[in-house]
Amino acid sequence: MILKTHTVKQGMPDASQKYRPYPQIDIADRTWPSKVIDKAPIWCSVDLRDGNQSLVNPMGHDRKARMFQLLLDMGFKEIEIGFPSASQTDFDFARWCVEEGGVPADVSLQVLVQCRPELITRTFEALEGAKNPIIHFYNSTSELQRRVVFGKDVAGIKQIAVDAAKMIMDMAAKAGGGYRFEYSPESFTGTELEVALEICNAVIAEVKPTAENKLILNLPSTVEMSTPNIYADQIEWMCRNIDNRENVLISLHPHNDRGTGIAATELGLMAGADRVEGTLFGNGERTGNVDIVTLALNMYTQGVDPELDCSDIERIKAVYEYSNEMVIPERHPYVGELVYTAFSGSHQDAINKGMKAIRQANSPVWEVPYLPIDPQDVGRTYEAIIRINSQSGKGGIAYILQEDYGINLPRNLQIEFREDIQRITDEEGKELPSKKIYDRFIERYVDQTGARIKFVDHHTYPAGTDQKGIRVVAAEITDNGETKRIEGKGTGPIDGFVNALSTYLGIDLSVQDYSEHSLQHGSNAAAIAYVEMAHAGGKLFGAGINTNIVTASLEAIVSAANRVLDEQKKA
Numbered sequence: 300m301i302l303k304t305h306t307v308k309q310g311m312p313d314a315s316q317k318y319r320p321y322p323q324i325d326i327a328d329r330t331w332p333s334k335v336i337d338k339a340p341i342w343c344s345v346d347l348r349d350g351n352q353s354l355v356n357p358m359g360h361d362r363k364a365r366m367f368q369l370l371l372d373m374g375f376k377e378i379e380i381g382f383p384s385a386s387q388t389d390f391d392f393a394r395w396c397v398e399e400g401g402v403p404a405d406v407s408l409q410v411l412v413q414c415r416p417e418l419i420t421r422t423f424e425a426l427e428g429a430k431n432p433i434i435h436f437y438n439s440t441s442e443l444q445r446r447v448v449f450g451k452d453v454a455g456i457k458q459i460a461v462d463a464a465k466m467i468m469d470m471a472a473k474a475g476g477g478y479r480f481e482y483s484p485e486s487f488t489g490t491e492l493e494v495a496l497e498i499c500n501a502v503i504a505e506v507k508p509t510a511e512n513k514l515i516l517n518l519p520s521t522v523e524m525s526t527p528n529i530y531a532d533q534i535e536w537m538c539r540n541i542d543n544r545e546n547v548l549i550s551l552h553p554h555n556d557r558g559t560g561i562a563a564t565e566l567g568l569m570a571g572a573d574r575v576e577g578t579l580f581g582n583g584e585r586t587g588n589v590d591i592v593t594l595a596l597n598m599y600t601q602g603v604d605p606e607l608d609c610s611d612i613e614r615i616k617a618v619y620e621y622s623n624e625m626v627i628p629e630r631h632p633y634v635g636e637l638v639y640t641a642f643s644g645s646h647q648d649a650i651n652k653g654m655k656a657i658r659q660a661n662s663p664v665w666e667v668p669y670l671p672i673d674p675q676d677v678g679r680t681y682e683a684i685i686r687i688n689s690q691s692g693k694g695g696i697a698y699i700l701q702e703d704y705g706i707n708l709p710r711n712l713q714i715e716f717r718e719d720i721q722r723i724t725d726e727e728g729k730e731l732p733s734k735k736i737y738d739r740f741i742e743r744y745v746d747q748t749g750a751r752i753k754f755v756d757h758h759t760y761p762a763g764t765d766q767k768g769i770r771v772v773a774a775e776i777t778d779n780g781e782t783k784r785i786e787g788k789g790t791g792p793i794d795g796f797v798n799a800l801s802t803y804l805g806i807d808l809s810v811q812d813y814s815e816h817s818l819q820h821g822s823n824a825a826a827i828a829y830v831e832m833a834h835a836g837g838k839l840f841g842a843g844i845n846t847n848i849v850t851a852s853l854e855a856i857v858s859a860a861n862r863v864l865d866e867q868k869k870a
């Protein structure tokens with residue numbers, strides 16, 4: 300065989316020559332590491348703006364309206380509905396929200412605008428008549444953008460922000476007030492802290508925030524450039540040094556370029572931030588904005604009310620997928636298809652035991668290994684907690700039979716049946732659904748299609764006055780379809796029937812373990828009996844299901860005997 304060859308580039312360029320490390324922040328007495336998050340921040344959804352601007356096909360009215368309604372239903376009090384000066388769609392949507400959107404009195408619509416006069420004018424037109432809307436203006440302040448995008452020094456960049464702040468304050472006053480304001484030094488994480496502070500203080504001086512109308516100062520990690528502890532340092536430093544801190548709400552707007560947006564936000568909150576802008580499941584530019592649902596549920600699982608309703612996560616997911624035309628991956632925290640599922644044996648064993656313990660304890664506190672949240676709290680079920688493949692163990696199989704079919708296998712039968720299931724999953728190399736596991740159990744232990752012996756009927760009577768406590772069991776069975784009558788003696792029907800069958804088959808059988816229970820789920824049969832039978836070659840189980848418990852037991856004995864006969868045939 301001739302192998303095709305092609306040139307493969309060997310290795311990446313020298314990192315030390317191509318990239319620079321992010322500088323440390325000089326704040327030795329930082330306090331955030333010992334803080335805890337004990338209350339929800341002010342949440343602002345930017346799905347309809349930052350999320351929307353990153354989509355292949357930006358949302359039209361219908362997709363926006365559906366997302367907007369969901370955000371209201373979840374309890375967001377601040378929603379950035381778009382960039383109305385950027386497109387007619389966004390402008391019209393802003394008008395629709397104001398005129399027909401049914402916005403509750405305690406919800407503020409927020410819109411984004413660049414620091415450009417014509418865009419600011421159009422933005423005010425878009426919001427005419429809105430109650431307490433937030434005008435969010437921004438300009439990029441980073442060293443890189445000052446140099447390559449704007450060609451301006453710090454003073455020039457500050458002037459852009461100050462001029463916009465002046466114009467906005469002026470227009471708001473002329474419109475009779477009722478506006479709120481937000482300023483973002485965009486690319487904050489690429490901006491020297493002193494420069495960001497200087498520009499923000501200049502904006503604060505123009506806006507003159509008060510206790511009644513605080514300025515939202517949004518400090519975005521427009522591009523996530525460092526480890527989350529550095530973002531926390533930057534936030535703590537800004538909180539300490541900003542003018543008029545009591546009348547300024549410090550807002551976080553993290554992106555997720557390094558995959559640490561959640562961590563950065565949590566540390567930023569510990570560092571003193573009051574507010575978070577993000578999106579559902581983290582849609583947004585490049586690797587996305589911070590995921591607000593995950594943040595909220597992280598809080599929830601620490602015992603803190605997130606003040607956002609995530610109780611119907613499937614609806615949130617459906618709207619996300621419809622409005623964004625994107626699909627949520629299986630591993631996404633709290634919502635992914637597989638995040639409440641264990642395939643591996645030891646996890647299943649621990650979950651199985653944890654679920655039993657929590658039910659027995661009847662405690663309201665959630666404590667189940669490998670499940671940081673009760674799936675039911677977000678509207679998911681226990682159905683998919685355990686699924687079976689070749690990595691699974693007896694605990695998982697037992698859990699499925701118990702939960703889905705009310706079959707509570709004795710421990711030794713769990714071990715025996717697991718071997719059978721393991722062989723199938725190894726052979727098939729894929730997941731074995733619950734129904735197939737059940738069918739396999741019924742076929743192997745209960746129905747035994749084609750088995751030699753079938754139980755038909757029995758009756759018992761006392762053995763005689765000279766044999767106190769001993770009963771005779773007379774039973775009818777079929778052997779390869781032929782009716783046979785067999786008889787044996789014992790202390791009860793099980794004992795006597797085993798004796799009768801052993802004698803008839805000419806093999807030594809004795810019951811090692813016996814148990815039974817009623818079947819709760821979906822079967823007409825009332826009870827299941829399990830018999831562990833010892834024979835010359837070892838031990839194995841049989842099972843029987845019947846409305847009559849004695850019949851179920853005798854069927855279980857026949858089931859075990861058939862399996863012994865099979866083993867003998869194979870040997």
Ligand SMILES: CC(=O)SCCNC(=O)CCNC(=O)[C@H](O)C(C)(C)COP(=O)(O)OP(=O)(O)OC[C@H]1O[C@@H](n2cnc3c(N)ncnc32)[C@H](O)[C@@H]1OP(=O)(O)O
Pocket residue numbers: 349352382384385386412413414415437438439448449459485521584
């Ligand atoms: C980090 C973020 O998410 S920021 C938000 C980004 N979102 C969007 O861009 C989506 C909506 N934007 C748009 O539809 C368009 O960019 C518009 C309508 C706003 C503007 O369109 P245009 O005027 O055609 O152009 P474009 O964006 O290319 O222009 C950029 C110009 O504005 C300047 N500019 C960019 N941002 C700002 C700002 N925040 N404040 C002031 N000027 C700015 C640039 O320096 C550039 O100036 P130049 O023309 O002198 O080179």
Ligand SMILES: CC(C)C(=O)C(=O)O
Pocket residue numbers: 349411437483485486517519520521522552554
């Ligand atoms: C407009 C600003 C806040 C933004 O989206 C960002 O910096 O990421």
Ligand SMILES: [Mg+2]
Pocket residue numbers: 349519521552554584588
């Ligand atoms: Mg952003």
